Amino acid sequence: MKLIIKDLKKSFEKKEVLNGINFEFEKGKIYGLLGRNGAGKTTLFNCINEDIPIDAGDFYIEDENGSKPAPEYIGYVLSTPNVPEFLTGREFLKFFIEINEHKIKDKKDIDLYFDLMKINESDRDKLMKDYSHGMKNKMQMLVNIIASPDVLLLDEPLTSFDVVVAEEMKQMLKSIKDNHIIIFSTHIMELALDLCDEIVILNKGILEQIDKNYLDSDSFKNKIIETLKEE
């Protein structure tokens, strides 16, 4: 399964943000999306998630047989967690599972999902308005994972977690990557190098992949910085 982006363009008024993106993302890999502030990472995500209309180009998911199934479900985890605060964690999951019943492949007991995210039993029946930032983020990530979307977009997802949870989440992402295309945007290069299988750079409105294989870690970092600095 692949996510194919062809000649995607997006500009705001006169400012061209995405200037013809061409890329193929493959299943089973975690892609680290690096870019400077304002490079258009979030715009790219918003386009793929169909939050904003695109100006030109196309993107679609292609399965092994070459056919193009409709983008059934794209998961998008925002950097600022948004959860309905008037519900408890358990109620939110119940609602989500009920209305997505036909999409969830192997439905599990709600508590098993909480276990997956290592959410304490005492927190499961609290209103989410009393959750910490990190807890809300966990819930948001969980809801996006349950539906098992083909593509999972993560916008700076680990920055709000403490070191222990961040490590847990990294392991969790690695454990589910076989069935998904995971694109992960971050400013933290070490995190990208550590977690991601491929590094993709968004610069001047164009995506380019940095070949990770033949460079050692230091020169690879330098290469990334050089690429990002190019004006």
Place this chain on the structure above:
Amino acid sequence: METFATSFKLKNTYRVNSIIYSIKGLPLVRKILPDSLYKNKGLKVLGNIISAIWEIAGTFLGKIIYITFMIVFMSYLFDTDKGNTFLHIFLFLTLAGSVLNTYLFNPSKDKYYAIIIMNMNANKFALSNYCYSMLRVVIGFMPVTVISGMLYGIPLWICIALPFFVVMSKMTAIALDILKYKKTGTASNENMPTKGYWIFVGIMIAAAYIPPFFGIVINFNIFTILLTLSFIIGIVSLIQIYSFKDYKKLYKLILTTENVYAFKNATSSDAVKINMAKRIDYDKDIASTKSGFAYFHELFVKRHSKLLTKAVKKQTLFIIIIFAMIIMISYIVPDIKENLNTIALTYLPYFVFIMYFLNRGTVITQAMFMNCDHSMLTYKFYRRPTVILSIFKERLKTLIRINLLPSSFIGIGLATLLYVTGGTEDPLNYLVLFISINAISIFFSVHYLVLYYLLQPYNINTKIKNSTYIVVQYLTYFICFFMMQFKLPTLFFGIACIIFSISYCLISLMLVYKLAPKTFKIRL
């Protein structure tokens, strides 16, 4: 002086920018103007002109309205000497205003920007801006006190002294607040007066209007003595204000983000969001046996009962009491029966405005966004057309049901009133009264929800990003307000209302089903 000039420029710059911002927000205009328009000279000039008009209008307009409505008009209610009554009400309202409207203790944005963000010299800023605002008080009040005072035969020198009296009492109030800060280390925020202030204000307002009712007003001599006294105390206070050197610390206490944004920008801010979040009540027993959308919606309604059901129950109780009282009075004073009968038969347009005020649509849709859709709309599954429309349906049912409770009692109340005050020749009137009031209520419920779904105006930071939404809101208000001018036969107007409401609901629901899946999303 220099500090003042800088701070004034600062205030003007952001005012001009917000004027340009709102111009850009208008439909149609938005498409023509580019983002770079904040640099545009012509627009800047236009913005500056509007800003200057704003400043001038702010100086005079409020004071003219205040004197005309609060003093001149009110003085006609009493049989006392007009000149003395004017001075009487002016005296006590000024004292009340001196604690409510201090300028110095108002946590306004311009102070926040200048002192907290730009780190300007707080002492200089406070004193120079205070001088300016007091000057505005004097200039703003002068024409209206002189003109209205002369009309009432008050000596010219008193008329000229009146604005200074306002300044003196404001300064006294501030000096007392500063004294309090020095003693206790706490600062008063004029937008959040403590109980003591409210009691003082209450007593002053009562003192302004109740004694004249019994024919008691202060006379000219007493006023002259008080005026002299205020000048002496005022000057002592001025020295106190001038010699105080800790404005920075004082402002750090008052100018917290919460204070600054809570009141100046009440419709679109984090403060609203915090407020809304506070209204979620979690009770272990609140649960739902339903599933899917109904489950989700039922929990929303139950967890917001304070905002939704409890508020309308209070309204309803209030309506019942009012009607019961009016009906009782009509038995005690039979003379007014005829008037009441006319009201029931010709004042129905008035009730459009009342229904507008009673309807909880705006608050409820706001709560829906802040506490629910704000987060849910970031999930793709929530934006599927089936999900949007299913939840819309649940919400519409609830909103109509909630608003029908008070309106049905108004309907019953009006019909009863009509009956006990002599009835009508055409019994159809009873039915039309009841149905049309409820039709108006349903209209408002549909109107607000449809507006919300079609124009979803908020962005992710819960700021209103859609001027069309604001324009439509104001339009709704003005139309309802103008309705009050009409006095039409209930039968005619009622039937027109019913037909209008039904057709409006049908059309707008069709629009929602067609368009909402596209329009109901977070503004970027």
